[in-house]
Amino acid sequence: MQDQRSPVRLVASDMDGTIVGAGNSISDRTVRAFQACRAAGIDVVFVTGRPPRWLDPLRERIGHEGTVICSNGAITYDLAADEVLASNLLPLDQMFAAAEVIRGLFPAVTFAAETVDGIHLEAGFADTGSAEILGGIIPQPLQQSLAGQPGVAKFLARASGISPDDFLRRVAPEVAELVATTHSAPSMPLLEMSLPGLNKAVTLADYAARKGIAAPETVAFGDMPNDIQMLGWAGQGYAMASGHPAARAAAEFTAPGFNDDGVAVILERLLGGRAAVAEAGAR
Numbered sequence: 062m063q064d065q066r067s068p069v070r071l072v073a074s075d076m077d078g079t080i081v082g083a084g085n086s087i088s089d090r091t092v093r094a095f096q097a098c099r100a101a102g103i104d105v106v107f108v109t110g111r112p113p114r115w116l117d118p119l120r121e122r123i124g125h126e127g128t129v130i131c132s133n134g135a136i137t138y139d140l141a142a143d144e145v146l147a148s149n150l151l152p153l154d155q156m157f158a159a160a161e162v163i164r165g166l167f168p169a170v171t172f173a174a175e176t177v178d179g180i181h182l183e184a185g186f187a188d189t190g191s192a193e194i195l196g197g198i199i200p201q202p203l204q205q206s207l208a209g210q211p212g213v214a215k216f217l218a219r220a221s222g223i224s225p226d227d228f229l230r231r232v233a234p235e236v237a238e239l240v241a242t243t244h245s246a247p248s249m250p251l252l253e254m255s256l257p258g259l260n261k262a263v264t265l266a267d268y269a270a271r272k273g274i275a276a277p278e279t280v281a282f283g284d285m286p287n288d289i290q291m292l293g294w295a296g297q298g299y300a301m302a303s304g305h306p307a308a309r310a311a312a313e314f315t316a317p318g319f320n321d322d323g324v325a326v327i328l329e330r331l332l333g334g335r336a337a338v339a340e341a342g343a344r
Contacts, residue, residue, distance in 0.1 A: 070274045073105075074283075075107075098332065108265055110253060110287055120140060132214040151255055156213055163252075171186040174216050226244075229286070232252055237257070241260060299312060303318030
């Protein structure tokens, strides 16, 4: 990063597969690197496909108390206040229209939807035994469970017998006028849909603008197709070496893989090694 043209004022990072591993683990080295960024006066924002209810690793391990951009850009969340700051919701009529198109392509598809308040899912969407993990949610038709909702943050479609990439290739062009479609699951054929034109980059750019920060002053990290636009927007977009080929192809730079603490490696380089001295502040 010695050839950077602008000082870095904002670090934006995806979570799963980028800094968060199995069991919601985050390495000590990564924790120290983000704490060193904050100590150096660099703004840190996490940009994830996760909903607000799944942000505990940021709070408990990194001690993050700032903004998190959730649900692929649909929700901007204040982690310290546990408060939704803004939302960009997909209208229900567009969601149900997209569902009909997808069901025509894949008759056995099942659906779920994330709202600002929680998740709604059809029977068969979650694996057997997952109801407890989902908090005892009782599956029911979305037409019923979403009645009265202003819209959804993220619409999910799950299929079987097809790769995630092929599922995306088949569906995305057919529903392009209704929803924006991506995926972030390495092996599960699970599509994530939102308001057309919405993605992580859109909401990140808005966040940065409100802070008076420009794209060239931003470093971003990600590993999956839902990170592609964000990696392209940032002045320095780093795809993880362990990430999806499409993300690696789209990013100008590559960070070492997840198992090599790739994000921490780049942040330490950015900070001139100062991340190493932040160990005492790690949580």
